[in-house]
Amino acid sequence: MTARKPAPPAEAVAADPHWEAKLAKLRQRTRPTVTLTICDDDDLKQSVATARFMEQQAKAAAEDAPDNEVLQSAHQDAVERLTEAQAALDEASVVLRFQALPRSAFKELVAAHPPTEEQIQDNWDFNVDTMGPVLLAAASLDPLSEKDAALFLSDWSHAEAERLLRVALGLQQAERMDLGKG
Numbered sequence: 001m002t003a004r005k006p007a008p009p010a011e012a013v014a015a016d017p018h019w020e021a022k023l024a025k026l027r028q029r030t031r032p033t034v035t036l037t038i039c040d041d042d043d044l045k046q047s048v049a050t051a052r053f054m055e056q057q058a059k060a061a062a063e064d065a066p067d068n069e070v071l072q073s074a075h076q077d078a079v080e081r082l083t084e085a086q087a088a089l090d091e092a093s094v095v096l097r098f099q100a101l102p103r104s105a106f107k108e109l110v111a112a113h114p115p116t117e118e119q120i121q122d123n124w125d126f127n128v129d130t131m132g133p134v135l136l137a138a139a140s141l142d143p144l145s146e147k148d149a150a151l152f153l154s155d156w157s158h159a160e161a162e163r164l165l166r167v168a169l170g171l172q173q174a175e176r177m178d179l180g181k182g
Contacts, residue, residue, distance in 0.1 A: 031100040032174035033141065036167050039093040048089050051082040096164075097141035100171045109135060132165050139168045 008019065016022070039045060058078035062071045101109070113131035115124045136149035153161045 031102070032171055032176060033097060033099040034167060034171050034174075036096045036098070036164065037093050038096070039089060041089075041092050044085070044089045044092050047085040048082070051078070051085040054078050055082045096144065096167075098136075098139045098168055098171050099141050100174060101135075101139055105138070106172050109138065128165070132168075135168050135172075136164065139171060 055075070055078040058071070058075040062068070062075035065071050100106075109131060110126045113127040113134070115127050119127060132153050133146045133150035136153075137144050137146040140149075152164060156164070
C-alpha cells in the first residue's frame with residue numbers, strides 16, 4: 001500500500017497560489033550538462049579567432065556608417081569568412097557531452113572507490129585513479145566506454161587528462177541556482 005501524500009499546509013498555499021506550478025517546474029528540471037570540444041588543429045583554431053576578430057572590426061565599422069555600402073559589404077564578407085572558418089573547425093573537432101549523475105548514483109560511485117592513504121593526505125574523498133574512467137563513462141551522453149576513458153586518462157597529456165576528468169567531476173558539483181534578493 002502506498003502512503004498518501006500529505007496536502008501542503010493551507011497557509012503555505014495561500015501565501016503562494018502558484019506553488020503547484022513551481023513544483024511541477026522543479027520536478028521537470030534536467031541534470032546539468034556540458035560539452036567538451038577537442039580539436040588538435042591549432043591552425044583552424046587560429047583561423048576562427050582571426051575571422052572572429054575581423055568580423056567584429058567590420059561590424060563596428062559598418063555600424064558606424066550604416067549608409068556605406070562598401071563597409072556593409074565588407075561586414076557581410078567577414079561574416080561569411082567566420083562562418084566558413086567555424087564550419088572547418090567544427091568538422092575537425094570532436095565534441096564530448098556529459099551530464100551530471102543523479103546524486104545517489106554519484107554517492108554510490110564515490111563509496112565504491114575509497115581513496116588510498118596518499119589520496120586521503122591530499123584531501124581526496126575517493127580514488128581518482130579507479131573512479132575516473134568509471135565516472136567519465138557513466139556521465140557521458142556519448143557511448144564512451146570505461147576502457148576508452150581509462151586509455152584517454154593514461155595516454156593523453158597530463159593537462160588534457162586532468163581537464164577531461166575535471167569536466168566530469170565539476171559537473172557533479174555544478175550549481176544552477178542562486179539565493180536571489182529575497
